[in-house]
Amino acid sequence: MTKATPPEPHRALTLRDVSEASGVSEMTVSRVLRNRGDVSETTRARVLEAARRLGYVPNKIAGALASQRVNLVGVVIPSLSNMVFPEVMTGISKTLEDTGLQPVVGVSNYQVDREEQVIYEMLSWRPSGLIVAGLEHSAASAAMLAQAGIPIVEIMDIDGTPVDSMVGISHRRAGRKMAEAIIAAGYRKIAFLGTHMPTNDHRARKRLEGFEEALAAAGLSLVDREFYSGGSALAKGREMTETLLKRRPDVDFLYYSNDMIGAGGLLWCLEQGLDVPGRIGLAGFNGVELLDGLPRRLATMDACRLETGVAAAEIIAGKRSSGVIGGEVIEFEPKLQPGDTIRNL
Amino acid sequence: MTKATPPEPHRALTLRDVSEASGVSEMTVSRVLRNRGDVSETTRARVLEAARRLGYVPNKIAGALASQRVNLVGVVIPSLSNMVFPEVMTGISKTLEDTGLQPVVGVSNYQVDREEQVIYEMLSWRPSGLIVAGLEHSAASAAMLAQAGIPIVEIMDIDGTPVDSMVGISHRRAGRKMAEAIIAAGYRKIAFLGTHMPTNDHRARKRLEGFEEALAAAGLSLVDREFYSGGSALAKGREMTETLLKRRPDVDFLYYSNDMIGAGGLLWCLEQGLDVPGRIGLAGFNGVELLDGLPRRLATMDACRLETGVAAAEIIAGKRSSGVIGGEVIEFEPKLQPGDTIRNL
DNA sequence: CCCGCTAATGATAGCGCTAACAGTGAAAAC
DNA sequence: GTTTTCACTGTTAGCGCTATCATTAGCGGG
Missing domain, CATH: 1.10.260.40 (lambda repressor-like DNA-binding domains)
Structure with a gap:
């Protein structure tokens, strides 16, 4: 000093x-x-x-x-550290670049009351628009958003009712689709590994709900499940997989709530010399770039994050003149990336 | 719609x-x-x-x-997507939480002119302070910062002259320290793998400089080097390692400019059945959480990102009443984490 | 030579809030 | 009873900029 x-x-x-x-x-x-x-x-x-x-x-x-004009667009997201929101931000930034608008990020840490504070703080700067992750908010937050008199876009989830516009995928449908692919590939003893519920990660929850719906429709149900919270996701995936497979050696498919723990699980399975995807299949969710470097590519489902960011920003910037002035709903179709950890159909 | x-x-x-x-x-x-x-x-x-x-x-x-008071603190960083800045942000947010100050993030994408724009934009909102990653700025940026009349903290590097205060580690010294540990462990044919220079990643550059200094001091020099840019870092690490080891099979140590490519390299080496760390040693830089989940723990060096964020925020918030009013210099000591990829001394 | 027009510049009045000071009334002190 | 004090509330004057309208000069046409 x-x-x-x-x-x-x-x-x-x-x-x-x-x-x-x-x-x-x-x-x-x-x-x-x-x-x-x-x-x-x-x-x-x-x-x-x-x-x-x-x-x-x-x-x-x-x-x-x-001038009563503010060239700021608020973006409220739950976290910066899990690789998924930065990609949405990229889409937003790029789209806003040539509009004179500037994104301003606020982080809610998956806490409803924190989100409320962040939204309040953002609105008090009278931004030109607000992008909020998710559809679940406190009553006060919802009221503020509705009253704000600016375009509001809720992103990354469309299973619900938006305050104004919404852009994203249906996580329920994503879960269903994955389950259908797994069943079609012939797996029957399916287990789930994910973040500890009920957190406030509504999207993970909806995914699991959709997944179980599809299992039920095929006369199946989850054989086992394992949850974690905190710590290095890769390490946790490894641990959880070991724990679960020790408990239920007969399981033939592991469905992870995100790619990071899925990658951990995959590494563990390969080390153990398990036959993937013959003896056991694995799948995650999100399509993170990381996966490209793994010894074997994990099956996953792309959440269309970039597209979501782009479309949300376009709505705010008024680039998407569909005639409609507000209340747009844009659904993207999550794409299954089979990778190498699910048997060919 | x-x-x-x-x-x-x-x-x-x-x-x-x-x-x-x-x-x-x-x-x-x-x-x-x-x-x-x-x-x-x-x-x-x-x-x-x-x-x-x-x-x-x-x-x-x-x-x-x-009121002539703005409860905002600008934070200008090069990127959100490489895992290292989010951790700094965590330190900043946590420290600012009970001060009534709010961080606002701006991203420069490692581009000097973009950084200039972002700084200009931030200053035009008259924040209470500004935290900027790095010490290298355009002349105009430096002038703006010096003129701003608010506390400026440059972070993550202290090899240079700050506009006002600076907090971080010496990357030159970190490189030197790593080289010394590698040499002490008996490795002699050392290669470097990193991002394509000259990028505007001055910290990676300084690390390499320090590394080569220490090699030179021991009468050694880099046996080979390999660079990449863009793409999945994990996959690139894998590719580069393969390329390099095919070219120079005699290399006995691989020094990576970051943990992500290091992890890719490690996975590749393990797959090839190479004896790590006996036949070949590996080391990265940064101490990312990810590494905990790898089959073997990569040697790395912690960059004290959390502490850096905390200290920077404390300076802005005036929590660090050291008597000095500005121009503080806080150096952290990067800690070597030997992991399992470097021979025991 | 005056009119009308355009291009360039200036004067005025806020934007919605807060700092600083100015009351006001009631209780306490003399 | 009068003064002092204190707790509370209101009034005034900007903060640094921009929207709006006013003004000026220059210029070609009739």
Whole structure:
């Protein structure tokens, strides 16, 4: 801890400073800096030079208040650390890039009350739109969203009723589809491994519900299940798989609630020399990039995260002029990626 | 795309609406909503009830302009998708939680000009402080930061001169330390595998420089090197390792610029039945959680990301009253985690 | 030579909130 | 009874910018 360069104490610069330095009115400076209205080339050059020389940075707070326009789009997601939301963010950022809108991220940690705070905080900055992960919110959150008077897009789940618009896949249907593929491949003693329920991960829950529905429709039911929470997902997948297979050696398929624990399980099975997918099959969910590097490719189901981000951002940016002004519903079709861990049909 | 509940067109509520609904002045409403100054219990209750009933959300734009205070802390990082920045964010968020400050993330994609834009955008919202990853910025960025008049903390690298404060580890030293451990363990034909240089990943570059310095000091030099860019890091690690070992079968140590490609390499080596760490040793960098689930634990070096986030946030929040007002320098000591892929000394 | 027009610039009035100060009434002190 | 005090509430004046309208100069046409 030593002393370095202490920043000089500065009164923050305002339009007036630039205006005085360039000999024109504040209004003209404002016009130059925003490229709005007619300004002569010479004035423009003089103003820009002065602004640059002084190191002027406009005050958007004042600008936003005066113009009643804020170029921000709030994005409320449960977590940054599980690889799935960053990809949605990529889609959002890319789409917003050429619209002058800027995404602002808030993280709710899968907690309803935290989400409520984040939404409140975001709305208090009067953004141009809000993208929220999931359809399940506290009553207060839902009320705020409905009242906000801006486009709201709920993403990554469409099994429910949106406040305004929604974009994503049906997790219930994704679970069903996976179960059908597994059954069709001839597996019968199927177990589930996932995050500890009931968490507030509604999407994982719906997936499992859909999965069990499809099993039931085929006269089957889950043979066993194993849950975890916290820790390294890869390591947990490994442990859970070992535990479960020790308990029920007859199981012939392991359905994981996400790819990370699935990858852990796959590594364990391969180490044990188990015949995958002959003796036992495995499948995860999400289609994370990581899987490409595994010794064998885990069967999974793509959640269309990039597309979801893109479509959500398009709705906010008004790029998707379908005539409808709000309340759009866009469903993507999750694609099964059979990989190498499920028998060929 | 169907029609759902269209949000009713609302004129946004203001303090005046709440004030009229509760029969007190706007000022009193403001006081209640901010818990500031003396307000009688009965008035407070009336105001809160009215605010709640109307669904009032304060306008922070106006509040910030009037009070000249913004409870935002800008965080500028190169990427969200490589697992390392989310952990820094965790440290920042947790530390800021009870200070009333809110982190706002901006992503620069390892591009200098993009970083400049993001910094400009952030500063234009007049945040209470700014946390920026790295010490290398464009001249314009550096000037803006120096002028901003708010605490600036550059993180994750201390090999250079900060604008104001800096927190992190010395990557040069981390590279050196790893090289020394490898040499001490008796490895002599050492190769490097990493991201394609020169990227704008200055930290990886400095690590390699330190690494080569230490090799040189022991009379050694890199036997070979291999670079990649883009794609699944795990898969790339696998490919690069194969390529490199086919080219130079005599190599006895592989130093990876990050854990993800290291993990890919490790998986490949194990599949090939190579004797790790006897015949060949491996090491990565970063200490990602993922590694815990691998069949063998990759040697790595912890970058103290959580601590870095915490300390940076503390500086901004003024929690670290070391007497010094700015220009703090906090260095963390990267810890070697030998794992199972480097011979015991 | 005046009119009408356009291009360029300036003056004025807020945006919705809060800091700072100015009351107000009732209880406490003299 | 009068003054002081204190707890509470209201009034005023901006914060730094932009929307809107007003003004000026320049210029070609009749």
